[in-house]
Amino acid sequence: MLSRVATFAIDGIDPWPVWVEVDIRPGLPAFHVVGMAGKAVREARERVRAAILNSGFEFPARRITANLAPASLPKLGPGFDAALAIGLLAASGQCRAEALERWAIFGELSLGGELRPCRGLLAAAEGARRHGLTGLIVASERAGEAALVDDITVAAVDSLRGAARLLDGEDPPRPPVPDAGPEVAAETLPDLADVRGHAFPLRALEVAAAGGHNLLMEGPPGSGKTMLARRLPALLPPLSRDEAFEVTRIHSVAGIHRRGGLVASRPFRAPHHTISASGLVGGGQVPMPGEASLAHNGVLFLDELSEFSRPSLEALRQPIEDGRVAVVRGQRALLFPTRFTLVAATNPCPCGFAGSDRHCSCGESELARHRRRLSGPLLDRLDVRTTVSRPSAAELRAPARTSTAEMRERVLAARERQQHRLAGTDARCNGQLDARLVRSHVLPTDEARRALGDAYDAKSFSARGHDRVLRVARTIADLDDRDRVEVADVMAAISFRTQDELEGEIAA
Amino acid sequence: MNVLDESEAGPGACRGCLRRAWLIARLGGHIERAWLARRPLPAVLALPDDELVAALAGTQRERVENEYERFDADAALRFCRATSVIPVCSCDGRYPQRLRELPDAPAVLHVYGDVARFERMVAGECVAVVGARRATPYGLAQARRLARGIATAGISVVSGMALGVDSAAHAGALDAGGPTLAVLAGGPERPYPPSKRQLHADLAARGAVVSELPPGARAHRWGFPARNRVIAALGRLTVVVEAGERSGSLITAALALDLGREVAAVPGLVTSPLAAGTNALIADGARLVRGPEDVLEALLGAEAAEAARRESGHEDLPADLWELLQRVGAGQDTVGALVAGGSGLDAVLAGLSQLELRGRIRRTAGGRYARLS
Incomplete structure (x- = not known):
């Protein structure tokens, strides 16, 4: 039979x-x-x-x-x-x-x-x-x-x-027992109210969340880079049902979703720097989603960016550019979605203490090597860059500057402005503006345009950096609920950068 | 006796001087051993040729003497030409007068770069700016700013192209499009340290690089104190920007004092190990240098300094930026500190960018800002 x-x-x-x-x-x-x-x-x-x-x-x-x-x-x-x-x-x-x-x-x-x-x-x-x-x-x-x-x-x-x-037909179909609520209750996510000091990084976090920009944090060990990164997912808008489905599907296939029901909060993935390229973007004998896909619709946090192998970082380019990655195995190409916010953290120098209160023991050539490791195409995709320094004792005693709820409200308002403006385009937020959309959607005032030109002529940043500054300036104006990008927005956007872009002349 | 006639593009260097330079390079390893055995370098370098060979060459004496006898000045000149190096010997009118004051003056200066520019530089005023290799961001910023101000006034900045302060000084002078001269410990056409390749090229194109050793010579350890004596002799004033307690820059300062040159130093934090040497110099009576104006005052008098100060005036800054600049200079040098001091975050960020674009401050490691002027 x-x-x-x-x-x-x-x-x-x-x-x-x-x-x-x-x-x-x-x-x-x-x-x-x-x-x-x-x-x-x-x-x-x-x-x-x-x-x-x-x-x-x-x-x-x-x-x-x-x-x-x-x-x-x-x-x-x-x-x-x-x-x-x-x-x-x-x-x-x-x-x-x-x-x-x-x-x-x-x-x-x-x-x-x-x-x-x-x-x-x-x-x-x-x-x-x-x-x-x-x-x-x-x-x-x-x-x-x-x-x-x-x-x-x-x-x-x-x-x-x-x-x-x-x-x-002896038993009727038994509907599944509903699962015991969302996977992680929202209250258990870390809150910005625990953060003291860090005025500059907090602003960078807010801008990154509001514009969907990738973020780079540079600071000595123990200054709070990881702590800040962990607070980013809760600042982002809640997962839509479609997004939650995408995340649940991927996590279920990878075997890390074991509770049943939908994933309720944005994923936060922090792979160790020894990860291989296929671990990061997906692959293997049985092709499995990599960390970049597990972070889909959430945050991918790369601590110690300079320690990641070059092939791993190179492999991240396509996922960042396209929001998906093609893994080829045999004759088949599999697509994994990878639309995440990248947060990278790095020490300012090999010993970690350049510019901090402790003495930096690195020589100029070690610093140059460190900067070289950090340079490259991946860095161009990190729009918002900030330095994180150890908070002072006075800052530790002071009340928190903000809370997650407070900042999230501003972020959501800014996102709404963007969605409104970007309706009908491929981009969902300012972080996804390409060169063409930057020209049509950033809308700087004449004065702001001139200021940017002057800064560019003064070699403050590269040609790629030019668009980066405009994207970030757009987000800063959105956070302030303004249609036009003004000089102050451009100037503030220029300040979101780190050491790596500046030196080179001194080393010259 | 000139082996080349004057008609051939000028470079004339006599056989005796060329042979002396060759001999010093030939005996480099032997000098190294003598120096490591604590034989005073000036005493060694002041010996006449035959005594030098006798004193240092040891078992190789005969061989070196043989080579010495058969020294081919034309070949040496050809090699110089092939490496774009022009030898200026002590019999030449272009040889810097100030170097002649050295008891162990180099026989030849090998110039890499435009020799006419070199001649103008050493005929005019020169200031030596030296300091630590592992300098702090403060030291680098001060060296650069100082050199920029000095070069703007048309005075040449002389240094050793080492990592840290030396390179920052050269870079500052080049910023201002001004004259600057690097003295190397090895052959002048070889960038040392190799990571300063770009600076070396810039110096050759817009300043000059010199060495007492002929092209191709490697840098021995004794070469560094030896080139320090040249730096000290060329500068009418030697400014030490940052130096630890036992720094090579202090050797340069001591050599300058021996030659009757003035020594100055940029003060640093009393807690900084890299300010121990400079602060000690000031305590011993070195001139205190707060900025290029102080250097100009030492060289040209109060009036010139006043003029320079006026040029870097503050009138062009709006009041809020001026206030921000003052606070950065007063030690509120991070965004966090400025915000804690009671300013709006966005205003601080925008203001810092504007000051930076105007060249008044500079971002250094860890997001700290250093005031430049």
């Missing part, structure tokens, strides 16, 4: 429908799985046999062939267990095959026959909807994630036997 069960393969972060065909016929007892099955899928035979027997079903002592179609698509991971087992039961007449026209099933089996959730639940549910199936059978654990998708029935079952009873 032949049966056919729908399930999904997750390729990158996209679901692809896979038909599991099981054929049982007389012959020497054997169980073959064909159709470009990965290692985990071949191992599935042992799990499926044990699960079927331990669930009280019979494992047919005949020649069993399972085919995963289409054969051209590589199938990886344990998500095919349940579909194989159900297909086998249907082919051997142990459960009804008619219902399999409507239901897809996605999950891993334990030897005892329990159904377990696996990565990419949300993507699988979206696949079920996209391919016209009405229902998806998943493990009860984390079933809430699949239930986020409208228009399909998600049935949560605990075991293979439960799945069989559902298909036989």
